[in-house]
Amino acid sequence: MHNEIEYVFNLLENHRLKEALVQIHAMASQCSSWQLRTDVETLQTTYDLMLQYNAKGIKDPKQKDMYNKIFRSAYEMAERTHIMKNSTSSFALYYDLIRTYEHAKPHTLSELQMQLEAYTEDAATAPLIYSDANRCKSELAGIRERHEKALNELFERTWVSLYWTEAEVQEAQTLLNSLLVPVNDLCVFISAVTMSQSRIFDIRKYMLLLEAYNHPDPMVNQRAIVGIVITALFHEHRIMMYPEARAKLSLLNEDADFIKNLHTIQIQLQLSRETQKIDRKMREEIIPEMMRNPRIGNSNKIGFDETEDSDDLNPEWENWIDKSGITDKLREMGELQMEGADVYMSTFSQLKQFPFFRQMSHWFYPFDRQFPDIVTIFGDNEEKRMSLLDIILNSDSFCNSDKYSFCFSLIQMPESQRELMIHQMNEQSSVSQEQLEQITKMTKSTLKKENISRQYIHDLYRFFKLWSRRSEEKDIFESRFELWKYNSLKKAITQPEELKKLADYFFQKDYMEEAFQLYSILLEENKTNSELWQKAGYSLQKLGNYDKALSYYKQADIIAPDALWTNRHLALCYHKLGMPEQALQYFKKVEIVQPDNLNLSLQIGQCLVALKKYEEALGYFFKVEYLEKNPNNARRAIGWCSFVIGKYEEARKYYDLLLQATKPKMQDWMNAGHLYYTLGNIETAINYYQKAQSMCEDRNMFLTFYLEDKKYLIEKGFSEEDIYILLDELL
Incomplete structure (x- = not known):
């Protein structure tokens, strides 16, 4: 089908x-x-x-x-x-619901709006109507359950609706503009429209998303702009067929706030590509390393009371943390979190098995303490002072889905243990008024648009990766999120100033393919900027496209002649392309400016070796050996050049030094084998070849390296038969 x-x-x-x-x-x-x-x-x-x-x-x-x-x-x-x-x-949920609503007609959007509007008023008046505490609690529970049922129906009937009629559009707009419908409910409604758009393209729903972006509440407008982006991912060519969509987008693409928000979402979506890497690092490196902590597992099995110095810290633990590298890994995770990366996916992925997450709409719920199943954690008389529980649930570090997971984890505990834990959170983590103000100010950052959109994208990521029926949906996170390729968004995303920031972000984060695309767009409007040519060229160089990188570096060189950085990278690209003569030309230009650069001397020496100018190359290698603290690379080059030009004693001196080093390389044993074979010391040569062979993955790998040097052995007077006979002697 x-x-x-x-x-x-x-x-x-x-x-x-x-x-x-x-x-x-x-x-x-x-x-x-x-x-x-x-x-x-x-x-x-x-x-x-x-x-x-x-x-x-x-x-x-x-x-x-x-x-x-x-x-x-x-x-x-x-x-x-x-x-x-x-x-x-089909037995997919989408089609199940279509069949369900065909036989049992759903409420209209207007009817659902009335039910949602009644919720706030009913919840507020119940304590006034019912003086009995138990009766009031029962009535509130019923109000919350009816509200949840209405909200779930709103999500489902919107998700599986095909093409809205004009009447439905009017109802949807009225619902969106209602001052009595809770903002959280509007957020779920916008998510339902978005998920519907991921299935089919309805211009009326798309226009509602464009209108919802102008909603005054950032919770709503940030979900709307994410919905606009997701619709573009699936239906870009369809959007541009409608004049009304093009006209509305034309206005938005000139709006500074929209441009800024769109760039933020571009980065956040790009960061989602890191989530799997972070998740793998947490599971395979950080958590196992933490479990090897010497403090873990030292429980008191005999039953003695702990002595007063039991809190004394063992300095070896700190040494273990430093030596294990866990500090650096945790710091890296912290930096990624500060950038907006999803570092909690691994932590909470195992906590999505609660019944709450079987209902599709629940994955899109903003966190709400009044949700029927978790309201019992807080009770009706919440303490006014800030507790640890408040800090966790108000933090913008956790997405809505993870906050629900945390609360359901608490509910799973035995009641006495849960109450004790919440009591301790309330009592032991009470803070001063000054601290409270700081924390309140911090938690208010949740209202920032970038935090709202980031949390929502993390919620979406969990839905598409963890929902039990995720295979039935197109996973948006399989997309590359190159928003500059979509005509509906291109004008906003390619505003020069913001685009430069975006390109530099990709460049710094090593997304070189995307960085190159953006620098190319910038170059269309600014062909005289040498930095753009350099960065575009460097992006190509990092992608291994050295030939094309050269053309960009040459353009940068025309604009800003003989720039040190440009000359160096021109040389490196020529070197990678196996063009030593051209590489040498540019390395020599760099040498004029940096005569004491030892790495440069090695590179010049390599070019001279490739050009068979061994004596000249040796001059550079001797210089590096004399000045370098770790001269093994220079010694390898000296040994090889000396061997090729027949200075066997000098070659032996340097290979002996290399083989006495801590970790000789496979090539050291191989080249020393060539030398001793040439000197007629067959026994030592075979021994060294066997050492080289043992360091290869298999014999085929060894044969590849060995036969690459066949021409040098033939130049030393060996026949091809001699070379192949020696190989059999190694078996």
């Missing part, structure tokens, strides 16, 4: 409209809905008439508009037909 719809979409993307309509009609004929078949046939007839009029030479000034309308309708009809076919056979 997916092949059918993809085939139709492919026809439409190639503007083969008539063929696409034939395919849609064939799909519709397999559906039981007479209304669907009628609508498809009407669309076909309309297009056939248009073709007939055009064939007769009849000019219609509205022909272009008519064609575009039919074209858009063909997409919608294809999606509608595809869903109708699947709804009769």
